[in-house]
Amino acid sequence: MKTAARTRMSNPEFRGRIGAARRDITPPVGIHSRTWGSAVHDVAEGVHRPLLATCLALGDLNGGNELFLITLDALVFWSLAADRIRSSVERQCGLRPEQVIFHPSHSHSTPFLDARHLNQLGGDLIGPYLEGMPSLCCELIREARKCAVAATLSWGYGRCSLAFNRDALDAHTGKDICGLNLLESADDTVLVGRAADAQGRIIATLVNYACHPVSLGGGNRMLSPDYIGAMREVVERDTGNAPCLFLHGASGDLTPRRSYEPGTDAADQNGRELGYAALATLASLFPPGEQLEYEGIEESGTALGRWRLHAKPHVSEVIAARTVTARLQVRPMPTRREIQARLAVATERYEIERLERALGRRDKVGDGDSNSLDFSLWRLGDAFIVSTPAEPYSRFQMELRKEFPDAAIAVLNLSDGTTTYLPQPSAFERDVYQSRIALYEPRSLELVTSAASRAIADMAQ
Numbered sequence: 001m002k003t004a005a006r007t008r009m010s011n012p013e014f015r016g017r018i019g020a021a022r023r024d025i026t027p028p029v030g031i032h033s034r035t036w037g038s039a040v041h042d043v044a045e046g047v048h049r050p051l052l053a054t055c056l057a058l059g060d061l062n063g064g065n066e067l068f069l070i071t072l073d074a075l076v077f078w079s080l081a082a083d084r085i086r087s088s089v090e091r092q093c094g095l096r097p098e099q100v101i102f103h104p105s106h107s108h109s110t111p112f113l114d115a116r117h118l119n120q121l122g123g124d125l126i127g128p129y130l131e132g133m134p135s136l137c138c139e140l141i142r143e144a145r146k147c148a149v150a151a152t153l154s155w156g157y158g159r160c161s162l163a164f165n166r167d168a169l170d171a172h173t174g175k176d177i178c179g180l181n182l183l184e185s186a187d188d189t190v191l192v193g194r195a196a197d198a199q200g201r202i203i204a205t206l207v208n209y210a211c212h213p214v215s216l217g218g219g220n221r222m223l224s225p226d227y228i229g230a231m232r233e234v235v236e237r238d239t240g241n242a243p244c245l246f247l248h249g250a251s252g253d254l255t256p257r258r259s260y261e262p263g264t265d266a267a268d269q270n271g272r273e274l275g276y277a278a279l280a281t282l283a284s285l286f287p288p289g290e291q292l293e294y295e296g297i298e299e300s301g302t303a304l305g306r307w308r309l310h311a312k313p314h315v316s317e318v319i320a321a322r323t324v325t326a327r328l329q330v331r332p333m334p335t336r337r338e339i340q341a342r343l344a345v346a347t348e349r350y351e352i353e354r355l356e357r358a359l360g361r362r363d364k365v366g367d368g369d370s371n372s373l374d375f376s377l378w379r380l381g382d383a384f385i386v387s388t389p390a391e392p393y394s395r396f397q398m399e400l401r402k403e404f405p406d407a408a409i410a411v412l413n414l415s416d417g418t419t420t421y422l423p424q425p426s427a428f429e430r431d432v433y434q435s436r437i438a439l440y441e442p443r444s445l446e447l448v449t450s451a452a453s454r455a456i457a458d459m460a461q
Contacts, residue, residue, distance in 0.1 A: 009307075010291035011154045012408040014381025015315040018195045019057040019148030020204040020243045021140045025073065026051045026223060027129050032122035033111040035075060036218030037350035043122035044111070048222040048264045049229035051110060053136065054243050056195075056204055057144035058153075058319060058380060065319050067099055067378055068141050069385075071245045073225040074104040076418040078113045079360075081130040086416070088134035093141050098321040100141075101376055101387050103415045106248050107213040109224035109267075116356055151203055152288035152315060153195045155383050155408035158281030160190040162227075162273045163211035166255035167432045176431040179259065186254055187394040189401070190274070191247075191410055192281040193383075196288045202242040205235055207278045208410040210249030210394050211256050215270045219262030227256060230271025235278050244278075247385075250411045252393040252421050252434055289315050316381035320459060326373045326451040328440040330365050334358065357437070364419055365439050373419065373440075373448060379459045383408035386452050387415040391434070392422040392445055399449055404456060422448060 026047055027033075033044040051073035059066040078085070082102070090097065113130060117123045165184035170177050193206035213226035225232075228246045235244040257273075258266040286292060290309045298304040334342075339362060343355040365371045375388040384407055386400065397411040420439035427435040428442040438444075 005294070007294040008291055010312065011156050011285055012382030012406070013155070013289070013315050014153045014319070014383060015289070015317050016061055016151070016319055017057075017059045017063060017148040018151040018153060018203055019144040019146070020054065020195070021143035021147065022052055022054045022243050023136055023140060024050050025053045025136070027111055028125050029223070030122050031111055031125040031129065032117045032120050033223065035108050035112045037353040038218035040218075041221050042120060044223045045221040046223070048109070048224035048267070051223060051225055053140060054245050055137070055140035055144040056206070056245055057141065057148050059148060060317060060319055061150060066145065067319060067321055068095070068144065069101050069103065069245070070137055070140060071247070072102065072104045073107055073110055073228065075106060075108060075110045075112050076414055077102045077104050077416055078130060078133070079418060080113045080115050080126065081133065082417050085130075085133050085137065089137045089141070092134070092138045098323055098376060101385075101412070101415050103247065103387065103412050105213055105225060105228050105246050106414055107224065107226040107228060109216045109220055109222065109226050149197050149203070151195050151197045153193055153380060153383070154285050154288055155191060155193045156281050156285045157408075158190045158192060158277055158284065159188045160209060160274050160277035161188050162256050162270055162277075163188065163209070163251070163254040164257060165253055166212070167253055167427060167430065167434075178255070178433045180255065180257070187398055189397070190277050190281055191408060192278050193408070193410070194282055194285055200287065202239045204242050205239055205244045205278070205282065206247055206410070207231065207235065207244060207274070208247035208249050209274055210251040210397060210411070211254050211274075212251050213248070214259050215256050215261060215267035216264065217260030217262065220264070222264060224264060224267060226267045227271035227274060230268040231275040231278065234272055234275025235282075238279055239282070247410055248413045250392040250394050250397040250413060252391040252423060253427070254394055318379055318381055320379045322377050322455065322459070324375050324377050324451050324455045326448045327370060328373055328444045328447060329370050330368065330439060331441055333362060333439075336362050361420065361437060361439055375448075375452075376415065377452065377455050377459065382406070383410065384456050384459070385410045385412065386456070387412040388448070389415060389417040389419045390422050390448070391420070392448065393424045393427070395424050396422065396445060396449055400452060400456070403453055404460070407460070
C-alpha cells in the first residue's frame with residue numbers, strides 16, 4: 001500500500017530580535033590550571049588559542065520577553081563564584097533566573113577555578129580573574145541587547161563522525177577504561193543554528209555537538225578551548241566573522257577521535273572536522289522564512305517531481321522559558337568525614353585529586369537520600385533548548401529528538417553549575433568512571449528524560 005506523500009520540507013525556525021556580543025576571557029598565564037590527575041604541572045605555561053565568552057540575546061519582535069545565552073570557554077561554570085556571578089548579573093541587568101543560561105564549553109584545558117586551589121601554585125590569580133566576571137557578563141548582555149535586530153533563527157541537523165563511545169575496555173587486562181570504544185556506535189548528530197537578519201546577513205551561528213573537549217590531556221600545559229577553537233575559526237571564516245557559539249551536548253559517554261594528547265595539533269584537527277561538518281549543515285539550510293514545496297509533475301523522459309522554494313505562511317515568534325525539576329534518589333556514598341579521613345593520609349597526586357572530587361560530590365547532594373535536579377527549558381519557535389547542570393549520556397538527546405522529530409532539540413551539558421553524570425543503566429553494571437562517580441541511582445537518566453519530555457510537550461501546545 002502506498003503511503004501519503006509529504007509535500008513540503010522546512011527548517012525549524014524562530015523569528016524575533018537577535019543580537020550577539022563577544023569578549024576575550026583568557027586567564028593570565030601562570031594561573032593554577034591542573035585539571036588532570038595525571039598532570040605533573042600546576043600552572044598554565046602559555047595560550048594555544050584565546051578563551052572567549054559570547055552572549056546571544058533573543059527576544060520577541062516588540063523587544064520584550066528577553067532570553068540571554070552566555071557561552072564560556074571554561075571547564076565548568078566556575079563553582080567558586082557561580083552563585084555570586086549569577087545573582088550579580090540578574091540584579092544588575094534586571095533578569096529573572098530563567099532568562100539567562102551560563103553555558104561552559106567544558107574544555108579540560110581551561111582552569112578548574114575551585115576554592116581548594118586558592119592556596120596552591122598560581123591560585124593567587126584565581127580571585128582577581130573571577131572578580132571581573134559579573135561586570136563582563138553584564139557588558140555582554142547590554143551589548144547583545146543593543147545590537148539586536150529583527151532576525152530569523154533557522155536550525156538543521158547534520159552528521160559529524162568526530163565523537164566515539166568512551167566506555168571501553170583495556171585489550172590486555174579487560175579493565176574498564178575511559179577511551180575509544182570501537183565496538184559501540186556513537187551519536188554523530190550535529191545541530192546547527194543560523195541567525196540571519198532581513199537581508200540574509202548572518203548575525204551568529206550555533207553549533208550543538210556532543211563530544212567531550214578532551215583532545216588535550218594531562219601532558220598539555222597550554223590554556224586552550226580544545227577543539228572548539230579551531231571549529232569556531234572554520235565556521236566564522238565562512239560566515240562573515242559572525243560569532244559562532246558552541247553548545248556542548250549530552251556527551252557523558254563520548255570522546256573525540258584524538259583524545260588526551262599533549263600536543264595542540266590534536267585539538268586543531270578535531271576542531272576542523274567539526275567545523276567543516278557544521279558548515280556542510282549550514283549550507284543545507286533554506287533561506288530564512290522559506291520552505292521547499294512540491295508543485296506537481298513535470299513531464300520529461302519520466303515523470304519528474306518538481307519542488308521549489310516558497311515563503312512560509314508563518315514563522316513562529318513564540319519565546320518562552322521555564323525551570324524543570326526532577327527528584328532523584330542519591331546513591332550510597334562515603335560520608336564527608338570518611339572522605340576527609342582518607343584525604344588526610346593520601347600521598348599520590350591522582351589519589352588526592354579523586355578524593356577531593358569525591359568530597360565535592362558529597363557537598364553537592366548533602367546528607368539526604370534524595371535531591372532535586374533543576375534544569376532550564378527554552379522554547380524558541382519550533383526549537384527547544386534543554387539545558388542541564390549534569391552530564392547525561394547521549395541517549396538523553398537521542399530519545400528527545402526521536403520523540404519530537406519536527407522540532408530542533410538542542411541539549412546543553414553542565415549549564416549554570418555542575419552536578420553529576422547521568423549514565424544509562426547498563427553503565428552501572430561496569431566499573432566505568434561515569435557510573436562510579438555518579439551521584440544518583442541508575443534510573444535517574446530515565447527520570448530526567450521523562451521530565452524534559454513532559455515539559456517540551458506542554459510548552460509545544
